[in-house]
Amino acid sequence: MAERDNERSISQTVRAQLTLRDLILTGGLRPGERISELQAVEVAGVSRTPVRMALVRLEEEGLLEAIPSGGFMVKSFSxxxxxxxxxxxxxxxxxxxxxxxxxxxxxxxxxxxxxxxxxxxxxxxxxxxxxxxxxxxxxxxxxxxxxxxxxxxxxxxxxxxxxxxxxxxxxxxxxxxxxxxxxxxxxxxxxxxxxxxxxxxxxxxxxxxxxxxxxxxxxxxxxxxxxxxxxxxxxxxxxxxxxxxxxxxx
The missing domain is CATH 1.20.120.530 (GntR ligand-binding domain-like)
Structure with missing residues (x-):
């Protein structure tokens, strides 16, 4: 059961990551725009835990930047x-x-x-x-x-x-x-x-x-x-x- 729950969590994380990445790459989320966990949950249609992991992964990819006050911001590149x-x-x-x-x-x-x-x-x-x-x-x-x-x-x-x-x-x-x-x-x-x-x-x-x-x-x-x-x-x-x-x- 635990293994199945873990697989489901990973699947939801990937789903959230792909959904949010697509929004960023197509301009649905603009450079400098703030995205909170709650907003990401609504957009991706999954729970907060996989969304939180997806946001961290997108930060590691370089597409998001963590904001000290909470949440993330879409990065721009020179x-x-x-x-x-x-x-x-x-x-x-x-x-x-x-x-x-x-x-x-x-x-x-x-x-x-x-x-x-x-x-x-x-x-x-x-x-x-x-x-x-x-x-x-x-x-x-x-x-x-x-x-x-x-x-x-x-x-x-x-x-x-x-x-x-x-x-x-x-x-x-x-x-x-x-x-x-x-x-x-x-x-x-x-x-x-x-x-x-x-x-x-x-x-x-x-x-x-x-x-x-x-x-x-x-x-x-x-x-x-x-x-x-x-x-x-x-x-x-x-x-x-x-x-x-x-x-x-x-």
Whole structure:
């Protein structure tokens, strides 16, 4: 009975977390807006205990900030915050790549990554890319980065890569959809694909420093995408939760 109650509590916590996260990411809860436990209970439709846990988890994700007087506030992010999060992710992925290179991998180990690259090559082959092509790229790119982390064979590093990628706007494809509306869109994907090839080559040749360096540089493509999208303004409408990013005046 106790085990069943615990499973039910976890299920309600996840439900509350997903409901509240969706409200934040879609703008239903605005940056700076205060959300109390009671309000969250009404919105999520679950009891206070799982709601309290869900709010704490969203704080850990970086989407909420605890208020000293009680409750939580929806966070906003400066462009610098986002750039720093991308840098953290690049640093952790660089470490994963270096460990993979230094510890050694076989061609068989990197085969799933090369399959990803082959599929991406097909997507970006046309001179003009569709919105659907960019959407498919997001999924393939996420798989490539996940496989790269796994090559480190280090559970602590894999966890830290996952945590870094979960930081607001720091995922490997965080600004790809915004990028799709830019004139440089296809060129940036071609450069990213070349980075992918180089890091596999470096890992297979046990060149740890080279593998680490290319992944740190690769993350900076996302930073470039952010700057281009912010400058163009319109493409930011395609970024999930862009409402949380404070727009600075030109």
């Amino acid at each position: 462009e610098r915050d986002v750039l720093d999060s991308i840098e953290v992710r690049g640093t952790m992925e660089g470490l994963a790549a270096r460990l993979a290179a230094e510890r050694g991998v076989s061609v068989r180990d990197t085969e799933p990554m090369r399959e990803c690259l082959a599929q991406i090559d097909e997507l970006i082959a046309p001179a003009e890319l569709s919105f659907d092509a960019f959407s498919a790229y997001v999924a393939l790119n996420a798989r490539f980065h996940a496989l790269l982390a796994e090559l480190s064979r280090s559970p602590p590093v894999i966890r830290q890569v996952d945590r870094a990628s979960a930081l607001p706007f720091a995922s490997p494809s965080g600004f790809v959809m915004a990028q799709s509306a830019l004139p440089e869109a296809r060129h940036i994907l071609v450069v990213a694909q070349e980075h992918h090839r180089i890091v596999i080559d470096a890992i297979e040749n046990r060149e740890g420093a080279r593998a680490e360096g290319i992944m740190r540089e690769h993350a900076r493509l996302a930073a470039r995408n952010l700057r281009l999208a912010v400058k163009a303004r319109g493409p930011m409408d395609l970024v999930p939760a862009a409402v949380l990013i404070k727009q600075t005046a030109n």
